[in-house]
Amino acid sequence: MKINGICQTFTEKRFRYTKHGLEQRINRNVSSQEVEQAILNGEIIEDYPSDKYGPSCLIYGKTKDDRPLHIQIAFFPMISIVTVYEPNPNEWVDNKIRR
16 A cells, blocks of 8 residues: 555544554554654655565654654554554664664
8 A cells, every 4th residue: 555545544534553553652652643643744664565464564754743753554454553653763764764
């Protein structure tokens, strides 16, 4: 799936959080609005077609307050947020390329 299709899914509110994804969002003090903002202006930076739970991808985007976020999305029967976190600058170049 391309980013445009993912954005449309979020605009139409046709997505869900996995249990892990919801826990990580809450534990990392990321609001659901911030997740949606980051996805709607985001880009796919890694693709995981053979992920153990099914195809998924990693999206990088920023919130309206310029907070960088990584969001892993799985393509289950319904688009699902697997995890959410702020990229660690020691692990990422420009929040997009793994060191």
